[in-house]
Structures are given as C-alpha cells and as structure tokens.
Amino acid sequence: MKIIKMGMPVFLVVLSIVFLLGTYNLPKAKLGNPDAPLYFPMGVSVLLLVFSVIYLFQELRRAHEDNEQIREMLSGRTPLLIGATIALGIGYALIFETVGFLFSTILFLGALLFIVNGRRKWITNIIVTITFSFVSWYAFSELLGVSLP
Template sequence: MNVSMIMSIVVTMIGFVYSLSAFLLPNAKIGLPYEPKIFPAILGIALLVLGTILIIQEIKERARAVDKTEHAVFFGREQKDIVLTLCNGFVYALLFDRIGYVFATIIFLNFQLFVFRGVKAWKNSALVSVIFSVVAFILFNSLMGVYLPKSPLGFV
C-alpha cells in the first residue's frame, strides 16, 4: 500500500467521522433547528466523497501499474519534495522569531524554489524571495497594522 492510498483512506475515514459528528450536533434553539449542522455536514460529506474518489483513482492506477509490471517506489520524487518542505517549514518556524520575518522568509522561499525549480534558476529564485519578503513585510506592517518580527539588526 502506497502513501497515496493510505492518505485516501484516512481522508475518507475523517470525512465519515466528521459527517457523523456534524449530524449529531444539537439543534439550534433560535431560528431554524438544523442551521448549525449545514456547513459541517457539507464539509464532512465533501471529505467523504473526495476521499472515496481518491481511493477509486488509486485502485485504477494500481491496476494500470500491474498491467505494465511497474514496481511501486515508496519514496519517490514527490515524497522527497514533501519531506523537504516539511523540514523547511520546521526550520522556518524556528528561525522566524530569532532572525525576523524578512530573513527567515527569504531563506524559506529560496529553499522551496530550489526544491521545485532546481539550481539553474537560483538568481531568479533569490530575486523573487527577496522582493516578496520585503514587500509582504511592508504591506503587513504599514498598511495592515500586523507587526511581524523584525531582525536583530533593527531593520526589516
């Protein structure tokens, strides 16, 4: 069983439990009695349906792979990208308060762009990450009043 099939089953199970929990919510005392159940029920049913669709797709994909006598690789390119992204997110969370939003975001975006675009586009990736980080910092601090951690150097 590969990672996609496991996640499909997990999503379907979560959808089932969430739907069941949504229908067990108490009725509203004011207004329509079923109103508090509508949105959670929609979410649960959507998870249930999408999880089932994913299971069906995985079964079809497995049948095609067996026909081609293709061996399943548990840790392929996609799984490596997921693990690198999770590790990068963890490092980003650790650095966020210590070195400030701008520098932590530049490091995070550079690494993510390196993972998905490769080494050849490093100049473009560096430019994008610096511009995005600085512009987002200015927008959040100046226009929206959401103060992000500044660097220990005292600027941005």
Template sequence: MLRLITPLFFIFAGVIYVVFTFNLPQAKIGDPNGPLYFPAVIGIFLLLMSIVYLFQEWKKRGEKMEKVRQLFTGRTPFLIIASLVLIFIYTFLFERIGFLYSTIIFLTGLLFVVNGRKQWIKNILIAVIFSFITWYSFAELLNVSLP
C-alpha cells in the first residue's frame, strides 16, 4: 500500500494542475485559448504518466521495498539532509547576495558534501567555473536579468 502513495499524490496534483489550467484567463489578442495549450499538455501528460506509474506500482505491491530501505542506510541520510540544508541556505542567500555568489557558495558546499575535502581544488573550480558560465550565459548572452 505504501507504494501507491506517490503515484496517487501525482494523480491528485495532475488533476489540480489541469483544473487550474482550464481556469486560466483567455488571451485578449490572438487565439483566446493560446495561454491554455502548453500548460494543458503538461498537465495531461503529468496525469497520464502518473496513471501509468500507479499501474506499475500496483503490479509490484507485493514485493518488498528494498530501495526505500536503502535510503536510510549508510551515508544516504546525511547526503539528503545536507542537500536540503544547502538548498535552504541557497534560497536564503539568493536575493541577498545575488545569483553568482550564492550559486558559488551552494555548489561548493554541495560538492564538498558529495566529493569530500580531499578534492577541494576540483570542488571549488567546478563551482566557480559553472556559476560564472551560467551567469555569463544568462546575463550577458541572453540578456536575462539575474538578481
């Protein structure tokens, strides 16, 4: 029964998403239903994939959930909690110090959690280079305003 919770949640989320999609206001220029098409396709796709997922999990309902148990063994709980803490810190810093610096801090912390301290040069280089390339691509090349 525990296996069915996730697909049922996504079916519920898909139904709510589709209902809200069909309540979007009509466009005043061009096709009145123009703003509806893309979100409707996404919502219907989410709903269909969730139903497929439900049937797949229904077939496996008698099997043991070994993969779920593996989430609570070894280093995995630490990785999950550390990632969540870093995501919270990232969201807190994002508006205060901007995209570039907060992303460097977030990626550096995440890479240290995953790779460890032995690869500190690699961790810092990847975080700085990736953050700078992402910032440059959006801010300079695409002209997207980042905080």
C-alpha cells in the first residue's frame, strides 16, 4: 500500500524534474526570442515540482493512514482484472492493424468478457462478443464512414 501512496508523489516529483530538464534541452527558436518556447513549460514544471514536493511531505506525514480503496485495489481479483485489461489492451494495439478490426476486436472483447464475466457464462460472452463486434464494425465503417483496418 505504501508503494502506491508514496509512489504517486515520487512519480510526480520525478516527472516534473524530467520535464524541467527537458526544457533546458529544447531547441532554440530561430524566430523572435530564441527562448520563447521555453518559458511556459519551464514555469509549469516548476509549479508541478513545488506542489508535488508539498504533496510528498503531506503524504509522508500520513504514511500510516489506511486507504481503503488502495486495499481494495490490491485485494481479491481486482489486480488480476486491472492487469488483464491493460495486457489485453496492449495486445489489441499490437494486432489491430495487422489482423484487421473484426478479428482483433472479437479476440479482445471475447477474452475480456471471459475474464471479467467469468467462464461459466460463456454463452452470454460469445453472443455479446459476436454481436457487438459486428454491430460496431457495421456502425463505424458503414454508417459513419470511418476507415477501419
């Protein structure tokens, strides 16, 4: 739990430092004031850094307080569901353009339903997968004219 509670402020501090360093390495503008593109991101990353440090100290003081939602996130099958959704999403992104919309969507939605809704309800899962894949394919590509792979 502490990892998540402390992880966020630490992540934000690191992120603001990365962006702050990034602003020093931005290319200079060849038009007008060469530093003009720097000021805004630099100011905002300093702001983010300051607030994140305050946040970090606030959290350090409260490090031992319990956060029910973090506990829920880490308990039961929640971590599995979150992990599976993200992993399947990555897989979907990788195959979407190569195997085409319909096939990849059937795989993605089907797998997700089997994990979230459970194997026992396989009939519902398959029906929902097939109908929604086809309906969305038809609606987007035929009716809305979106070019899907």
